[in-house]
Amino acid sequence: MRMVVFSKKKCYNVLNNKMRAQMSEKTTAKEVKQIHNDNEEVWKLSNIERSELVKSRSLLITNLANKMNSSQNVLFSFALLNANIEDDFAESEFSLTDLRKFLNNQNYQKYDTRRILKDLKTIAENSLLMMDEEMVANPQNGKAKGILIFSDYSYNRGMYHLTFNSTPIGKKRLTPIIDLLRSKEDNPLIYNLATFSKLNSRGQSLYEHLLIATAQNKKKLSLSLEELRGLFKANGKSMERFNAIKTKHLIPALVSINKNTGLDVKMEPIKESRRIVGINLYWSQEKVKLPSTEKQISLMHDFYVQLSKLNLTSKEDVVLLSQLKDPQLLDREQASKAIAKAKKIRDTFKSAQNLIENQKEDVELLEQYTDFFNKFPNVTNSVKESIVVEILKFSEEYREQLLEYAYNLYLQNGASSLNYIVTTLKEWSDNHVTSLADARKLHDDTYGPSYDPLPNPDDVEISPEFEAAMNLWSDKRGKENNNQFLKAALNCFFLPLI
Numbered sequence: 001m002r003m004v005v006f007s008k009k010k011c012y013n014v015l016n017n018k019m020r021a022q023m024s025e026k027t028t029a030k031e032v033k034q035i036h037n038d039n040e041e042v043w044k045l046s047n048i049e050r051s052e053l054v055k056s057r058s059l060l061i062t063n064l065a066n067k068m069n070s071s072q073n074v075l076f077s078f079a080l081l082n083a084n085i086e087d088d089f090a091e092s093e094f095s096l097t098d099l100r101k102f103l104n105n106q107n108y109q110k111y112d113t114r115r116i117l118k119d120l121k122t123i124a125e126n127s128l129l130m131m132d133e134e135m136v137a138n139p140q141n142g143k144a145k146g147i148l149i150f151s152d153y154s155y156n157r158g159m160y161h162l163t164f165n166s167t168p169i170g171k172k173r174l175t176p177i178i179d180l181l182r183s184k185e186d187n188p189l190i191y192n193l194a195t196f197s198k199l200n201s202r203g204q205s206l207y208e209h210l211l212i213a214t215a216q217n218k219k220k221l222s223l224s225l226e227e228l229r230g231l232f233k234a235n236g237k238s239m240e241r242f243n244a245i246k247t248k249h250l251i252p253a254l255v256s257i258n259k260n261t262g263l264d265v266k267m268e269p270i271k272e273s274r275r276i277v278g279i280n281l282y283w284s285q286e287k288v289k290l291p292s293t294e295k296q297i298s299l300m301h302d303f304y305v306q307l308s309k310l311n312l313t314s315k316e317d318v319v320l321l322s323q324l325k326d327p328q329l330l331d332r333e334q335a336s337k338a339i340a341k342a343k344k345i346r347d348t349f350k351s352a353q354n355l356i357e358n359q360k361e362d363v364e365l366l367e368q369y370t371d372f373f374n375k376f377p378n379v380t381n382s383v384k385e386s387i388v389v390e391i392l393k394f395s396e397e398y399r400e401q402l403l404e405y406a407y408n409l410y411l412q413n414g415a416s417s418l419n420y421i422v423t424t425l426k427e428w429s430d431n432h433v434t435s436l437a438d439a440r441k442l443h444d445d446t447y448g449p450s451y452d453p454l455p456n457p458d459d460v461e462i463s464p465e466f467e468a469a470m471n472l473w474s475d476k477r478g479k480e481n482n483n484q485f486l487k488a489a490l491n492c493f494f495l496p497l498i
Helices: 029-037 070-081 096-100 113-124 133-137 176-181 201-215 225-232 242-260 294-308 315-325 332-358 363-367 381-391 396-412 419-430 436-447 464-473 479-493
Strands: 052-055 083-086 089-095 127-131 144-148 150-156 159-164 189-192 220-224 264-272 275-284
Touching: 052 070, 070 083, 070 089, 070 096, 070 113, 070 201, 083 176, 089 096, 089 176, 096 159, 113 150, 127 176, 144 176, 159 176, 189 201, 201 220, 201 225, 201 242, 201 275, 220 225, 225 242, 225 275, 242 264, 242 275, 294 315, 294 332, 315 332, 332 381, 381 396, 381 419, 396 419, 396 436, 419 436
Parallel strands: none
Antiparallel strands: 052 189, 083 089, 089 159, 127 144, 150 159, 220 275, 264 275
16 A cells, blocks of 8 residues: 555645745745755755755654644754764754754743653654545545654753664565655755744644645645644544634634745635635745855854954844854844844944054053043953943043043942943944933933932032031030031932932
8 A cells, every 4th residue: 555644635745746846935946956956865955054954745744643832843843954864774963052042932941851851752752644545535444554753762961862763664664764864855845944943833834835835836725624624633523613723723823924934825715605615825925035145154153253252241232142153043134134233343343442452552542541440449451441442432522521421320320340331332332422412312311311420528618507507406526526417418418319
């Protein structure tokens, strides 16, 4: 018996004839054609650096016996992405650190042991469901078989290890899982794991089928209620009604796909009389997001090395560093923006650094801020340099005023680190502040009004009237104690109102 996954008549057939052209959301027809010309096995076509998974259409999520959540689907896909075969032995090994880049799940970010082990057990014990054509139309005469995908699995100190099932079955001693990994399909399924991981579980299931249809240069997919139930594994009597499937599965899937991918999918009900018997899905690729180029990836790697050496502390800079560290997760447009930001930061720092280097012999530049740094007895040279680098971005006319204002804000907000001043100066520079008035306006508009430096009570001249009033509380301990009391009162008087 020839085993297939679904009927040839079904829209999600994974064993159909040769397709006219191959493309995915992020892979052009020309690129895939070149891949096929190489006549490589599908597992060799995956690109770990670009997070691009190429797999047999038989390994669709909907072909698995057990339904999995979105994190488990990502884990399964990541295991396929890292597959390696030698002869008839296949395994997958990867780190939790690499996997977490594709999982926004809080349990993984917190290294939740129970969740990590549960997801590993779920995918490792899943099986590939195979059935003949009769099984769909006439279950009484149909045949089905489940084949374990993995034979064993382990987790050891942050490293995953899974062994693919290579046990021979049947008289011909076939190894179905190994054969699927080593297949040379004309139309394998291709998608970027960074995009796939952003989808919910329902969106992931539908997304794979949309990519298969897209590979045929189609922009329409028709699904009956039966096919929708199979696609989403929507079991139960309640799922026999279209509205139930639509509300619980279809709408969440479409919202997730339209939000996170380059596909713009719309739905149209198929009616027989007044009864809805299925749907037509239409989509365009007007907002297709192309993957970053090799040149972009190389540039982002270089910028990451350069910027990592700088003392970048702002939230925006930290996010940028994260993007530069994993450039394969960005599309072409996102990569261009990240490169532009990185170049601006690098060039700005170089300009300021060059100014410092060019003026190192100029004693006046160093002495100019000596009085300021004397306010901080434990300030390090690196912090001094960071402050000088930032203040030199402003015109010489306003440097002293801006530095003094930054210091006043430091005191008024009870800051404990001089990085507060560095961050403040950088914020002003990023927002094109050129004068003290600009800095005040930016601060007041963003954080609320600030106040001028408070006078030192020792420098305040006490009027005779005020002194006479305070003498009402004078005691016999003398004028010296009385003056101390007056100064204490002045201190209280000049405290800012909160």
